[in-house]
Each structure stands twice: as C-alpha cells, then as structure tokens.
Amino acid sequence: MSNQFVAPFGVFGGVFGVVAVLGAFACSGSAPARSETAKATAAAVDAGAAHAAQGDASAPSAAPSLESKDSKAVARTLTKVSELRGLRSLRPVPGVKLGRNELVAAVRDKALREYPPDALRHEGQVLELLGFAPPGFDYVGAMMKLLEEQLAGFYEPKDGTMYLAADLHGPEAQATLAHELVHALQDQHWDLRSRSLYRPGHSDESTATSCLAEGDATSLMIDFLLQHQGQTALALPDTLLAELAESNANMAEIKNVPHILRTSLFAPYVEGIAFVNALRRKGGWAAVDRAWERIPTTTEQILHIDKWEAGEGPLAVDTPTAQRLGPGWSKVDDDEFGELAFALMYEEWMPVADARQVASGWGGDRSSTWAKGDEIAFAVHVRYDAAPASGKNTDQGSLSEQAVRKIATALKKAFGKPALSDANHICFDRRNTGPLLFARKGNDLVMLAGPAKASPTEWSATGTCATSKAWATEILK
Secondary structure (H helix, E strand, O other): OOOOOOOOOOOOOOOEEEEOOOHHHHHHOOOOOHHHHHHOOOOOEOOOOOOOOOOOOOOOOOOOEOOHHHHHHHHHHHHHHHHHHOOOOOOOOOEEEEOHHHHHHHHHHHHHHHOOHHHHHHHHHHHHHOOOOOOOOOHHHHHHHHHHHHEEEEEEOOOOEEEEEOOOOHHHHHHHHHHHHHHHHHHHHHOHHHHOOOOOOOHHHHHHHHHHHHHHHHHHHHHHHHHHHOOOHHHOOOOHHHHHHHHHHOOHHHOOOOHHHHHHHHHHHHHHHHHHHHHHHHHHHHHHHHHHHOOOOOHHHHHOHHHHHOOOOOOOOOOOOOHHHOOOOEEEEEEOOOHHHHHHHHOOOOOHHHHHHHHOOEEEEEEEEEEEOOEEEEEEEEEEOOOOOOOOOHHHOOHHHHHHHHHHHHHHHHHOOOOEEEOOEEEEEEOOOEEEEEEEEOOEEEEEEEEEEOOOOOOEEOOOHHHHHHHHHHHOO
16 A cells, blocks of 8 residues: 555545634634533644645636635735745745535545556555455545545645635635635745645655654634734644544444544644744744755654654665465555554554554564455564664563553454464454464564455455465564
C-alpha cells in the first residue's frame, strides 16, 4: 500500500482542504473550556494534506466564482492573515464556492485520477488483512463518507484557487477562509504544488510535510479567531486539538467508518499543530519559516522536535522480500510507515499511551505488499533505535524488546491464545485473514499479515504461523 496509514489510511491527501474540528473556536470566537470539548463541532481543520502524497485536483466545470463582495472580503482577510503570519502575499487568491457534494466529488476525482486502481484496491485489502476493516470493504466509499461529513473547503496548488463550501456562514466561514489562505501563502513561498505530488514509496516523508502544512495553517487560524481577545494559539493547552479531534472522530455520522481511517484523517492536524506551536514558542513564526526551508523528512521529527533540530534522518532498512512464500508471488507495493503510522496502528490494539511508547523507538522501516492471484500478504520491517547506554527503562531491555512485550500483551487480549509465542515471536493463526506475526531480532522487528485469499464476502487463510515464522527468518537474516 502507498502506506495509507496517516492518511496512511487515506488517499485523499494532496488537496489542502478543511475538515470540521475547531468549531468551538469558530462558533464562539474564543477558546472553549476543556470540559466542553466533547461538544465541539464544525470548523476548520484541513482534510487534505493528511497524506500530502498525491497531486492536483482539477476544478469542477462551471464552478461559480465568488461574488464581488466576497472577493473583496477574501482580499481583506488575506491582508490580515499575511500580517498575522508574517508572510507577504505575492498575488491575489481567487475563490470558488461549491456545493458540498461538488466539493467532495472534486477530491474523489483527483484520487481516482492520480492513484492507480490496483493501488487503491490493495490499500483497502491491507486494511482488511490487518483486521481493521470488514471483508468487501469499500475503501474509497468510506473515505468519501468521511469527507461528506467533514470537508468544508480546500486550496488547490495547481491553479492557486480556494474552493469553499457554499453552506458555510459567519465565524465558521471565516475560520475556513483563514486556514486556506495560509495554504495559499505557503504555496506562494514554498511551492505546495511540487510538494503535494504523489510520490510512491515516500509516504512517511509526505505525511511529515502534511503535518507541517496543517499545523502551520491551524495554528494561524486559531490566532486569527482569538486576535480580538489578544490571545494566540500558544495560550491554549497542547492537548486541546487532540480532544476536539477525538470528539469529531466519534461522531455518530461516521461511526461506521473504520476507526483507523477516522484517526488518520485528523492526525496531521493534531501532531502538526503541536510541532508548529513548539517552534513558535522557541522562535516565533520565523522558526516555522525555517522549518519550511528544511522540511521534516519523517514523522519521527514531527513527534520529537529535538530529532528535527538534530537533523536525525531514518535508519536504512531493506524492503522485505518474500521468497519463503513460494513461487508465483509478485511485489505490488513497497513503502515506508513511519512512527506516526505505527502509533495509529498500535492504537487499534492497545491504549494510546502504550501505542505511542511502542512506536517511539522507531528508527526506520520499509513495507511491502505481495500478491498471487487473489492472495495477499503484507510485511513491515522496522529498525528500532539502540537503547541509550543509561537512563530510563534500560533495565527493561532494548527498545525492540520492550516493544515486542507490549505488543504481545495487547494482541493476546485482542485475539486470545497465540499459535506461537516465545521471547522473540508472537503469532496468531486467524481463521479468515491468516497469520498475524511479530518477530524480533536485535533491534529489528517484523510484522507479517497473511497470506490469505480475498473475496467480496469473506477471506480464507492460505498460510499458517509456521509459514510466517519462516518468512520472518528470511527478512531478519
């Protein structure tokens, strides 16, 4: 899969759009009390650069341009946003109002045009193989459902135009407009168009760019909404947006969409604003500008700002091979997960705090998807950082040892008795989707799902834990 797990599970990323999350700000013009965050709905967090992995969405035909009075309001808002952000506007930003269905359709058309159909199909199948979606899952349809409920507008780098939902009014419309105008300024100064192109095999790097873009736009948007109170986004708790996102992710209208797709949609905003606000506290908006000049290359750098400051890149890891699966298998995708994608995946099996701890030792990874007719198998090879010579938790073993223990405990709760369990392996022979195995050697950890045969109504296992253990030995050689 083109690692759609951050949107690694979401192909509608390269559009810089707006999703409902900060409505409490937009509706009240002030920061909501934390006890009220569960009530917060609607306003602006971008739907788009969630994965920043693909390119340009075409404007719908016959789209109505903004009325003259609206265009003047956009120009005034651009002046104010430019002033608050400290970035000079280099050219006007045209706007187009669309019905919500047209807005969503434009993003859908882009995804279907930019992504190979087989890539979309395999991404959905990997979700099913991991147990995160039911058999016959409509991957594109599920993302459409999310966008129908959440999308409020987007900025298109291809033509430098904002596309806004026609049914937005008042503070909600202002919040959306401010957010999108920040994307326009980013594009004018740092070329979002080239940075948003779909780049197979570079999902984590693209997600890191998305986090920077969304964190920048969301932080400024909050400044814009709080300016009359003399406050900025830095006055708010770092956990507030995460609480708002969690509330929105559990809205009744999208409850039937797989949980990991919902959390993946909001992740670039939640993690991005934490990164951007940390930069602002250290050096103001000038520090954010420096991040654009040296964009984070991994989500590890987004989650741990000291790693970005140190320029710590990913460790080199070979793409998993699959000779042990036997003849006839072909590799249909290879990619990178990244720390944030692993965290979101682990959150499906364990509490958030544990998931973040297990993912935090990430040093580098590569994944591969394999197909043989209707059979699918999936592998991820992650290399953990070496444990520090001294300090916290060194008596508990290496980071990879600590990770595999927590993973084993969580998976036993999720799947029951394992077919294979020792100090370095945990594997479950799932009846339909086949084996799910984690294996460790030194600082390396491998996750294998399948092989299993897909059908529109159910899966059937075509491998066992014995098969997967041999496969893991091949990868960890």
